[in-house]
Amino acid sequence: MKQFIVILILLITCQISQAQINEIGVYLGGSNFVGDVGSTTYIAPKELAIGAVYKWNRSPRHAYRFSVVYTDLVGIDNDSDDPSRIQRNYEFTSSILELSAGVEFTFFDFDLHKLGPKSTPYIYTGVSVAFHDNFFFNNQGDMQSENTSSQAWGIPVAVGYKTKITDKFLLSLEIGARATFSDEIDGSVPDNPNLLDAFSFGNINNNDFYVFTGFTLTYTFGRNPCFCNF
Secondary structure, three states: OHHHHHHHHHHHHHHHHHHOEEEEEEEEEEEEEEOOOOOOOOOOOOEEEEEEEEEEEEEOOEEEEEEEEEEEEEEEHHHOOOHHHHHHOOEEEEEEEEEEEEEEEEOOOOOOOOOOOOEEEEEEEEEEEEEEEEEEEOOOOOEEEEEEEEEEEEEEEEEEEEEEOOOOEEEEEEEEEEEEOOOOOOOOOOOOHHHHHHHOOOOOOOOOEEEEEEEEEEEEEOOOOOOOOO
């Protein structure tokens, strides 16, 4: 059994080293939050977002993708067009670290080993998780930490356009929304059950969103791929 496992690992390693092309790079852009506090404009970059991206191209039409992004999500009621929010005047800043994994699909063949310029629009989706600290708004309308942290799982949906700028470097412009399964990022639903009745507010039927808008610069490496049918 041990010999079989060793052989299997060697075969997988050989397949990866010979049959794939990889991309690794950096992400730089902006983030904005959409929830029960602040503006409800979906594309309005406000705070710096930085991160790293790795892609494993499986064919000229799709790639597996992994990323990590750090940013501050900010909600300011005075930025809203809603008079009730402006009158309430809540404001928060919450740092998040997001991990995301999924599949990127290109609209046109994007074979990096063929000579000449290449560009294509693409879409990306998968699963994401954002790590954040918990807080709530006290009776004076100020943020108050709960000294706990949570994970906001979500579904990223992004559209972008990428182009080959040199033989080894690609540049992408992307707008991506994260629809989370959490309503705790903005403090509208305290994590502590004892605080729910007194300090919950907002629409309990709508979970939190946040959006990244920015650029990705990646470096390509790896052997000429033998693209697979999956």
